[in-house]
Amino acid sequence: MAHSNKFVKRYLETNEDRFKNVSEYIYYHPETRFEEYSSSEFLASECEKEGFRVDRGVAKIETAFVASYGSDSPVIGFLGEFDALSGLGQVPNKTAYEPGDKNVGHGCGHNLLGTGAFAAACATKKYLEENNLPGTVKFFGCPGEEGGSGKTFMVREGVFEGVDAALTWHPSPANSIMSLSSLANYQVYFKFRGVASHAANSPHLGRSALDAVELMNIGVNYLREHVISEARMHYAVTNTGGISPNVVQADAEVLYLIRAPKVKQVDEIFKRVTKIAEGAALMTETALTIKFDKACSNYIQNRNLEKLLYKNLNTAGIEPPSQDEISFAEKLWSSFTEGEKEGYLDVIRGFGYSGDGSEFAGKYLADTISPYIESWEVLAGSTDVADVSWVVPTAQLTASTSALGTPLHTWQMTTQGISSYAHKGMLRAAEAMSLTAVDLLTDQAAVNLIQQEFKVFKEKNPYSCPIPKDVETSKLNHE
Structure with a gap:
């Protein structure tokens, strides 16, 4: 059996250009919630090219899909997003505001998020193939996170039934496990x-x-x-x-x-x-x-799955930023307000960073992984990943794709969306998630531990979907 660490890293390095191209396609085709027609179809087609079986239009949502490979248990899911934000058009790789001709942009990095989860699913699938292992890999194409709660609708319709563990990530300026709950x-x-x-x-x-x-x-x-x-x-x-x-x-x-x-x-x-x-x-x-x-709903942490994901984030490690990437980040830093500069740690603490920032002295890009702490604090934000976490053991990580101090939902986030540094972070996240999936597919004891923790929670906390059964998804311009 191939050594998983070397296999996954080699696979991602070999296919690096392909995944960058996927990220760039989604970036250059920004679409708001439940209208991600180009992005969704492109990703679904890429899944088919990779040998996944694709079920489109799941949960009665045009742009939602599930790509599956394999059979038997365990079933490991990767959650991918690809929707953009209105009002955040921006020419990429610029250090000043240049909205270009589009009023929509990836100001939350979902082109990276969706592609990174897709890359992780592909690497895991290839590992199963090469080693003729039982198990199932699923990539969930999840639309409408921004203001639409697409995953909550998907949970309501039973799309995640039978999944043993779910993994995802989010771009940010830091590298850590997203161990906080959410609103x-x-x-x-x-x-x-x-x-x-x-x-x-x-x-x-x-x-x-x-x-x-x-x-x-x-x-x-x-x-x-x-x-x-x-x-x-x-x-x-x-x-x-x-x-x-x-x-x-x-x-x-x-x-x-x-x-x-x-x-x-x-x-x-x-x-x-x-x-x-x-x-x-x-x-x-x-x-x-x-x-x-x-x-x-609010996000429910699974500590055993988080610990496994943290181990593999450290295994993936961090490639030092280049001098060009550092110079670009320094110029972007000068575009931030004084309040944004002073509060740069607040941004990444919401992503699970723990520390006093001393490791960032004189730097503009994160080159370390934050220690894992089982935080019980609540992120002052919301995510529909939360509803998945009520029905499937779920863990999230964040990987650094932007300069320190970069707030989400800003032109500065959009401009960095296809930078070399962003794609390094995307592939780092993919590697950590894939290695975690391989661990679960080859170690039933790890799956049992995660499932037992989840069972204890579920016995005391039955799930009730917060979206009434008769409510349907709505596009940004609901009229």
Whole structure:
């Protein structure tokens, strides 16, 4: 049997250019949630070229797919994302803001995320083939993470049933195991319907839906003092009722994203927000319609799987950055605000980094792996990976693909998306995940340990999908 460490590294090195090309294709075809038609089909086709069986359109989602190889147990899954973000168009490899001709960009590095998970699945499949081993490798093409909770819909429809362990990663400025939990959330539209009227001649006949939206937002802002400190309530006014101030706005809408450490807490806050919306409708004599858009749970860690992934992240190791990569990162550093520079450690602590930053003194790129700590803190962000973690033992890592201090969802993240340093991090993540999968496919005792930990959790914490059965996925422009 081939030595797994050397085999996986050699496979990824041999196919490095191919995986870079996949990453670049997705990068240059940025698409927002549930409209990733080019990216999804390209990745699915690449899976078929590699010999995977591909099931497209799973969970009644056009751009979701599952690629499978092998038979029998254990079944190891890799989670891949490929959606982009609106408003983050950026010409790559520039150290100043240049949006180019696109209003969409990979400001969260999902071109790297999806490709890295795909590369890990390919390396693991090849290892199974070469050694004629039992077991199954699955690559999950997961759309709509950004504001869509695609994986939560996939969990609701049973797509991950039968998987023994799931692995994924996320680009960032650091190298660590993502050992923190995350915030659960609800995303809900509140739509008000009033009566149009001449704003000067007969304002008394009008009933302003925009007034209702404004009153609701004011009420929620007062609520902020009276919820748990870890909660977050964000909103975007998605319809102001038009651009004519001399018309009383008959239609208006606001989209709320409510977060808290537990789904139960989110639900409690949502009910209070709903009462505020109902009050706004009463005050303005408008009709209120509530449309539940999506939700996700809080992330559940599996410590035994994390430890195995950490071991293999160290085995993969870190290739030192080149002088050109260091110079590029230094120029990007100068584009950050003082607040971003001062808070650069806060960004990576959310990804599981532990330390005081002393190893980064005088540096602009991470060249070390953070020690693994079983953190019980909560990341001030959300991910639909969380719902997978409720039904399958799951572990995540992060690999450095960007300069220290780079915030997610910024042009600076987009500009680094296909850099040589980013692709080094992508392949590092792929190697660590593949080695972990090989360990699981060849060591039933490791699988049993992970499953036992998961069983203890499940016995006390039954899963309930936070998205109602009748709610369907929504594209970014939901109208």
